[in-house]
Amino acid sequence: MYLQQLSFLNFKNYAEAEISLSEGVNAFVGNNGAGKTNLLDAVHYLSLCKSYFNPIDSQQIKQGADFFMINGVFEKNGNKEVVACGVKRNQKKQFKRNKKDYQRLADHIGLLPLVMISPYDISIIIEGSEERRKFIDNVISQTDHNYLDELIAYNKVLTNRNALLRQIADTGRYDPELLAVFDEQLIASGTRIFQKRRNFMEIFTGIFNKHYQFISEDAEQVELIYESQLLQDEFAGLLKKSMERDRVLERTTTGIHKDDLQFNIHGMPMKKFGSQGQQKSFLIALKLAQYTFLTQKNGFKPLLLLDDIFDKLDDNRVTKLMQMVSNNDFGQVFITDTSMSRVEGVFEKINVGVKLFKVTEGNIDA
Numbered sequence: 001m002y003l004q005q006l007s008f009l010n011f012k013n014y015a016e017a018e019i020s021l022s023e024g025v026n027a028f029v030g031n032n033g034a035g036k037t038n039l040l041d042a043v044h045y046l047s048l049c050k051s052y053f054n055p056i057d058s059q060q061i062k063q064g065a066d067f068f069m070i071n072g073v074f075e076k077n078g079n080k081e082v083v084a085c086g087v088k089r090n091q092k093k094q095f096k097r098n099k100k101d102y103q104r105l106a107d108h109i110g111l112l113p114l115v116m117i118s119p120y121d122i123s124i125i126i127e128g129s130e131e132r133r134k135f136i137d138n139v140i141s142q143t144d145h146n147y148l149d150e151l152i153a154y155n156k157v158l159t160n161r162n163a164l165l166r167q168i169a170d171t172g173r174y175d176p177e178l179l180a181v182f183d184e185q186l187i188a189s190g191t192r193i194f195q196k197r198r199n200f201m202e203i204f205t206g207i208f209n210k211h212y213q214f215i216s217e218d219a220e221q222v223e224l225i226y227e228s229q230l231l232q233d234e235f236a237g238l239l240k241k242s243m244e245r246d247r248v249l250e251r252t253t254t255g256i257h258k259d260d261l262q263f264n265i266h267g268m269p270m271k272k273f274g275s276q277g278q279q280k281s282f283l284i285a286l287k288l289a290q291y292t293f294l295t296q297k298n299g300f301k302p303l304l305l306l307d308d309i310f311d312k313l314d315d316n317r318v319t320k321l322m323q324m325v326s327n328n329d330f331g332q333v334f335i336t337d338t339s340m341s342r343v344e345g346v347f348e349k350i351n352v353g354v355k356l357f358k359v360t361e362g363n364i365d366a
């Protein structure tokens with residue numbers, strides 16, 4: 001599966017652009033602020049119906065314009081998939097596959113899978129647990145359609161249960177039967193999500209370890225550990241035990257909404273003890289593991305988008321990484337960088353062909 005043609009109108013700093021892409025490695029080179037990341041984000045829209053960086057669609061419309069449009073022609077299993085995404089100010093986002101509107105955007109997720117690696121991913125390491133849960137959920141939902149619905153259902157019951165806990169605190173009165181219904185729904189849904197996350201992490205951790213060791217050439221010992229209260233006890237028992245605390249705190253304190261991932265380097269937290277290059281290597285290994293997982297599950301290769309990938313990595317790691325993503329386990333790759341000579345040098349060294357694009361202030365030249 002790969003993107004053959006990409007065009008857009010009024011998207012971020014681009015008035016208009018149209019490019020034909022290589023099935024292999026495509027590199028976009030230009031100065032800071034030229035529009036390299038914006039271009040990757042347009043590809044992200046076509047795959048996941050949204051920006052990777054900013055959840056507000058209208059903010060992606062070029063300043064002064066009142067709509068944006070992104071079109072992509074993909075090749076998948078010998079067929080063409082024509083995908084179009086349009087956003088007009090104050091109107092619902094339009095998303096089409098082969099000229100047909102989608103009823104639900106969620107139906108598109110997973111059709112054209114994509115993995116993005118960006119400097120913003122550092123939030124997975126340094127921010128709170130929500131970022132790490134988002135990462136797991138994003139990977140699983142690209143291969144399991146029911147997963148997203150299950151999560152939405154869980155969060156809805158969680159909101160209702162929390163509202164009831166606040167009502168109990170305010171009024172001292174409540175309907176125990178209603179609480180029992182919420183608990184039952186939360187347990188059923190939460191347990192299914194937990195099982196999916198645990199099964200996923202069992203496979204994913206092994207893939208991650210292999211990728212990290214490859215990129216770092218076994219230079220350091222790292223760990224990726226799934227943490228969930230449900231690993232210790234059944235959800236029903238946990239909920240019962242935490243009832244008193246939940247009532248005091250007026251929110252549900254146990255469940256899969258508390259799951260987290262632990263990242264360690266030499267047994268210590270990566271966030272505090274990893275160098276910037278080690279943290280970046282860790283994130284790259286996580287994302288490449290996501291790539292391998294999606295490939296194994298789907299039976300075809302996702303797109304791989306590498307934004308500003310060379311920054312903070314030493315030459316050995318850059319070479320290893322580019323060797324890896326240019327081999328047969330990977331398909332179409334997009335890379336951005338600020339230096340043409342660096343990109344040319346890296347690919348000459350590993351003897352891999354690359355399609356080069358120059359990006360200058362909203363213009364792309366092949």
Ligand SMILES: Nc1ncnc2c1ncn2[C@@H]1O[C@H](COP(=O)(O)OP(=O)(O)OP(=O)(O)O)[C@@H](O)[C@H]1O
Pocket residue numbers: 011012013014030031032033034035036037038039059060061062063308336338
């Ligand atoms: N809605 C918008 N309308 C007009 N310009 C926008 C819009 N959104 C973002 N931009 C502009 O896009 C530019 C940023 O582009 P982008 O992030 O793609 O740069 P880049 O080439 O990746 O740079 P760097 O090398 O610094 O990462 C900024 O100048 C920003 O002001």
